[in-house]
Amino acid sequence: MKITVIGCGYLGATHAACMAELGHDVLGVEIDPRKRALLAQGQVPFHEPGLGELLAKHVASGRLRFTDSFAEAGAFGALHFICVGTPQRPESLGADVSYVDAAVTSLAPHLRPGTLVIGKSTVPVGTAERLDAVVSAAGAELAWNPEFLREGFAVADTLQPDRLVLGVRSARAEQALRDFYEPCIEAGSPVVVTDFATAELVKVSANAFLATKISFINAVSEVCEAAGADVVDLARALGHDERIGPRFLGAGIGFGGGCLPKDIRAFVHRAGELGVEDAMSFLRQVDDVNQRQRQRVLQAATTMLGGSVTRAKIAVWGAAFKPDSDDVRDSPALSIAGKLHLRGARVSVYDPAAAETARAAYPTLDYAPSAIAAAVDADLVLHLTEWPEFRSVDLATLGAVVRRKQVLDGRNKLDLEVWRDAGWTTRALGRRTPALSPARLALVGPAA
Numbered sequence: 001m002k003i004t005v006i007g008c009g010y011l012g013a014t015h016a017a018c019m020a021e022l023g024h025d026v027l028g029v030e031i032d033p034r035k036r037a038l039l040a041q042g043q044v045p046f047h048e049p050g051l052g053e054l055l056a057k058h059v060a061s062g063r064l065r066f067t068d069s070f071a072e073a074g075a076f077g078a079l080h081f082i083c084v085g086t087p088q089r090p091e092s093l094g095a096d097v098s099y100v101d102a103a104v105t106s107l108a109p110h111l112r113p114g115t116l117v118i119g120k121s122t123v124p125v126g127t128a129e130r131l132d133a134v135v136s137a138a139g140a141e142l143a144w145n146p147e148f149l150r151e152g153f154a155v156a157d158t159l160q161p162d163r164l165v166l167g168v169r170s171a172r173a174e175q176a177l178r179d180f181y182e183p184c185i186e187a188g189s190p191v192v193v194t195d196f197a198t199a200e201l202v203k204v205s206a207n208a209f210l211a212t213k214i215s216f217i218n219a220v221s222e223v224c225e226a227a228g229a230d231v232v233d234l235a236r237a238l239g240h241d242e243r244i245g246p247r248f249l250g251a252g253i254g255f256g257g258g259c260l261p262k263d264i265r266a267f268v269h270r271a272g273e274l275g276v277e278d279a280m281s282f283l284r285q286v287d288d289v290n291q292r293q294r295q296r297v298l299q300a301a302t303t304m305l306g307g308s309v310t311r312a313k314i315a316v317w318g319a320a321f322k323p324d325s326d327d328v329r330d331s332p333a334l335s336i337a338g339k340l341h342l343r344g345a346r347v348s349v350y351d352p353a354a355a356e357t358a359r360a361a362y363p364t365l366d367y368a369p370s371a372i373a374a375a376v377d378a379d380l381v382l383h384l385t386e387w388p389e390f391r392s393v394d395l396a397t398l399g400a401v402v403r404r405k406q407v408l409d410g411r412n413k414l415d416l417e418v419w420r421d422a423g424w425t426t427r428a429l430g431r432r433t434p435a436l437s438p439a440r441l442a443l444v445g446p447a448a
């Protein structure tokens with residue numbers, strides 16, 4: 001099919017390249033000239049594994065092109081996907097839908113009758129209802145088809161989504177989307193057909209649920225710490241209950257990124273506008289618990305450094321909000337690094353992919369070219385984004401460059417037993433104290 005993708009940021013660029021891979025002819029509309037020029041050369045303006053190859057392949061094959069012209073888009077596409085961002089508004093917790101509105105109103109005069117406009121952006125419930133009037137007046141039809149891709153796995157999530165939610169108003173729109181996604185449906189992606197409002201709400205509910213799961217385990221981790229229990233063992237045991245499941249029970253410095261934090265806030269805000277704020281007020285606590293994790297790390301670091309971080313040298317491993325991404329929006333790692341710097345610590349940050357985006361966001365921090373370089377003369381190593389390379393750092397080399405062998409694992413992903421055996425003082429959120437570790441007890445015997 002001939003489709004357009006309006007907005008070629010994270011979501012749009014991935015959708016455009018993946019839909020070309022599924023065999024469709026794709027025209028991407030991107031108004032930022034720098035991004036458009038890069039994309040047109042087959043280059044991805046951000047870090048996403050596998051996307052560069054796909055984009056280059058289909059730019060070369062001619063199945064994927066880019067433009068800034070809505071007139072060209074209207075003439076080209078039978079299906080138009082709206083993929084622009086909906087950031088948090090500066091003055092409130094609500095989502096800024098002005099980019100969505102602008103995309104639809106810019107496209108509307110050029111829409112051919114009978115074509116379909118499909119919203120993929122994450123929006124407050126009721127947005128589709130409002131935009132329907134604009135699209136219908138142009139003789140086209142609206143559908144809402146939220147996106148559930150994760151950064152770092154965006155290509156796989158888009159080529160084989162774990163569900164397709166189709167918010168539609170006619171059998172014709174449903175059929176057009178089923179035809180469009182046929183390869184995914186054939187390969188097993190389940191389809192849920194529903195109304196606009198439910199489709200919009202599925203997306204924010206999914207993110208709110210994930211955020212709640214993370215904050216739940218983080219809240220429990222604080223109790224674990226107070227009680228001498230171990231949150232990693234606890235999460236493993238919880239995860240064996242099929243009703244709970246093991247994923248998103250990773251305790252640590254909490255969630256960040258361009259989606260979970262702003263989506264829970266926008267959900268509370270929208271519920272308030274609908275007169276049901278109390279129903280969603282627990283999400284404020286989810287947000288609070290999440291922010292609290294950052295404080296817990298700052299407190300633990302301060303304690304490890306003898307009561308003050310001033311003038312201490314701290315190596316921060318990780319800047320991205322999660323591994324396999326260069327996204328530093330609302331990144332817990334960078335926020336902690338920034339606070340330590342403000343309190344007078346000498347902070348050296350290393351991230352395998354996010355140095356450039358981090359420097360743009362926090363220009364006053366020092367950035368090192370490797371994990372070891374960041375740790376030279378360090379009094380403390382902070383592990384804040386769980387890139388795999390941090391788990392395989394050579395501890396002998398590291399031990400030789402630091403000033404004090406102290407590590408704080410903010411993601412509960414390092415094998416701290418090994419670090420301790422190499423002479424390091426370790427700390428983690430919600431882990432039992434080393435003296436009580438069963439492995440250690442087995443090693444030294446019950447008498448110890």
Ligand code: UGA
Nearest residue numbers: 147148149150151214248249250254255256257259321322
């Ligand atoms: C999230 C959702 O997972 C996607 O389904 C959704 O499509 C996307 O938002 C979106 O709205 O566009 P993403 O922001 O890429 O995807 O990242 P996640 O994998 O959800 O991780 C979010 C944050 O939670 C990260 O900071 C991560 O480190 C943290 N996290 C995740 C934990 O702290 N613990 C965990 O156990 C899991």
